[in-house]
Amino acid sequence: MSVLDERPPTARAFAAVLGRDLVVTGRELPAFLAQVLLQPLFILFVFGKVLADLGYVGGGFGDVLLPGVIALNAFVGGLQNTALPLTLDFSFSREIEDRLLSPLPTRLVAMEKIVFGTIRGVVAGAVMIPLGLLILQDATLAPASLLPALAVMALGAFVGSAVGMVVGTAVSPRGINVVFTVVLTPLMFTGATQFPWPGLDRLPWFQIVCAVNPLTYVSEGMRAVMVPRIPHIPLWLCLLVLAVAGAVAAEAGMRGFGRRAVD
Amino acid sequence: MNAVEVENLTKKYPGAPQPAVDSLSFRVNSGEVFGVLGPNGAGKTTTVGVLTTRMRPTGGLARVGGVDVAKEPTRVRRLLGVVPQRNNLDRSLSIRQNLLFHAAYHGVRRAERRRRAGELLERMGLAERGDDWLDNVSGGQAQRVMIARALMHEPRVLFMDEPSTGLDPQSRIFVHACVRELKERGVTVVLTTHQMEEAAKLCDRVAIVDRGRLLALDAPAALVRELPGSTTLTLSFEPGRAPDEDVDAALTAVETVERVEAMPGGRVRLYTSREPGEVLPAVLKALAGHGIALTGLDVARLGLEDVFLRLTGRELR
Known part of the structure; x- marks a missing residue:
């Protein structure tokens, strides 16, 4: 019997490709955690604790900030962890070639990268929950909202990862530094992470700008499940926008991946 | 298959x-x-x-x-x-x-x-x-x-x-x-x-x-084998007695020799597609009577490199 008569090992191959990425992450765990934790920790500490203690921001600001920072970390974690390795893989190291030569359809190799970026984004977001509660002592999280929070985080990380694949496959390694600054900085500050979006009605033009940033819907979704008393965009709308944005970005990213993978 | x-x-x-x-x-x-x-x-x-x-x-x-x-x-x-x-x-x-x-x-x-x-x-x-x-x-x-x-x-x-x-x-x-x-x-x-x-x-x-x-x-x-003149015979002669035009003509006239090339030091290189043993008697016969003494003989076969260069040219790219 020929190898071609056997069923293609698609599921096993996908699991192996994902397994490879998880094994490598496990080995680099301290570096990974440092990469995703330091910046949000300082944001939380300075904006949520120091400025609050000095009286520059109100006492309730921590409740606004924590869901936003978790959302930011999940989204940007997914984006960075997909975009950066991809630019390297397609230029210098070519390490991904072995996976492109496996009997896994190229789209699924791309999908694995998005799934893996999502996992890293969720970890980056999830570790912020206990740390945030520790730093912002007046912030609280009802145990019942933990699972919904993880679900919103996962969706946010997925959108971030899919956007990361679009960026990572469209940009040359020489351009990645510039693109990261040019893309990430506006994304981070127009994503309703440091303020609730409905509160922007006094600044309508900025409200519109924020409305086109998918990160806004992650932040607002996190607020909807963590601190529902703060005015927020309805959860169903957040989930809908994120699902559509994720699907569109994933499709565009996988096409970009296909163009880079096969000449 | x-x-x-x-x-x-x-x-x-x-x-x-x-x-x-x-x-x-x-x-x-x-x-x-x-x-x-x-x-x-x-x-x-x-x-x-x-x-x-x-x-x-x-x-x-x-x-x-x-x-x-x-x-x-x-x-x-x-x-x-x-x-x-x-x-x-x-x-x-x-x-x-x-x-x-x-x-x-x-x-x-x-x-x-x-x-x-x-x-x-x-x-x-x-x-x-x-x-x-x-x-x-x-x-x-x-x-x-x-x-x-x-x-x-x-x-x-x-x-x-x-x-x-x-x-x-x-x-x-x-x-x-x-x-x-x-x-x-x-x-x-x-x-x-x-x-x-x-x-x-x-x-x-x-x-x-x-x-x-x-x-x-x-x-x-x-x-x-298919390369024309894929075997070469290089003949050396007694010093001071370089082969003249008559010798050249005599060698060129040998039916199995495809090309005759003068080499530095009075040597002569013959290109053939036949086995050296087949060609040599005729070559010796052609040299006889010209008052020139053969002192050395080198047999070489062209390699794949020669085929390659013949087909793809010599210029650098």
Whole structure:
């Protein structure tokens, strides 16, 4: 019997490709955690604790900030962890070639990268929950909202990862530094992470700008499940926008991946 | 059955004035070691890229193991192994993990992939280095790891792109031994090279390509044999007695001599397609009566390199 008569090992191959990425992450765990934790920790500490203690921001600001920072970390974690390795893989190291030569359809190799970026984004977001509660002592999280929070985080990380694949496959390694600054900085500050979006009605033009940033819907979704008393965009709308944005970005990213993978 | 079939294969990169591969056709028999020989930029790597599903052909047909590479790339990848020109090993993994994960990507079961990895590391002389990282391996060792990796899913056709470029002589000899061993095991090997010696030594048949086109295809010895004047006889004479025009004319008149060339130091080189023993009596007879004494005779055969240069020209590119 020929190898071609056997069923293609698609599921096993996908699991192996994902397994490879998880094994490598496990080995680099301290570096990974440092990469995703330091910046949000300082944001939380300075904006949520120091400025609050000095009286520059109100006492309730921590409740606004924590869901936003978790959302930011999940989204940007997914984006960075997909975009950066991809630019390297397609230029210098070519390490991904072995996976492109496996009997896994190229789209699924791309999908694995998005799934893996999502996992890293969720970890980056999830570790912020206990740390945030520790730093912002007046912030609280009802145990019942933990699972919904993880679900919103996962969706946010997925959108971030899919956007990361679009960026990572469209940009040359020489351009990645510039693109990261040019893309990430506006994304981070127009994503309703440091303020609730409905509160922007006094600044309508900025409200519109924020409305086109998918990160806004992650932040607002996190607020909807963590601190529902703060005015927020309805959860169903957040989930809908994120699902559509994720699907569109994933499709565009996988096409970009296909163009880079096969000449 | 043909292990590889290429029919009118064309690949044109966007923006390039000339196609990299231009209506190329050839077939590789099952179990054969097949060489694709050509200067840099001849289209060798592109041809291998299409056959290994990493590039989409612009036109024509390419099959590996009877499966169309453009239509069913995922199926084809189960049949073929690739040893690339550039090191693309996974530097985040140890040597053994490179092999194990490769097999896992191909759906090989855990116990089986451990067994194969142990066996291949042994065969490649890397048994002691399995748990090492790739940071400190030499070019030759990396090449052996890549060969071992490509064999982990037991491919039927192995593609090797410039397998010994940049290797030291020991590693090159090892790679050559590997190719022979694979042939004995019934694996079809398609290798690209611009090293004539390597092609002549390893390949059952050689396709010479240039500018994306096939120039010649045959066994290396046959290619040399078909080259006009593939054997040379170089005659040396007593010092001070250089052969004159009469001698030249007499030698040119010998029917089996195709060309006469004057060499430095009064020597004369004769080109022939016949066996030297067949030509020599007539040559000696032609020299007789000219009062010139033969002091030395060198017999040489042209090699694949001469065939190659004849077909692809001498200019640098």
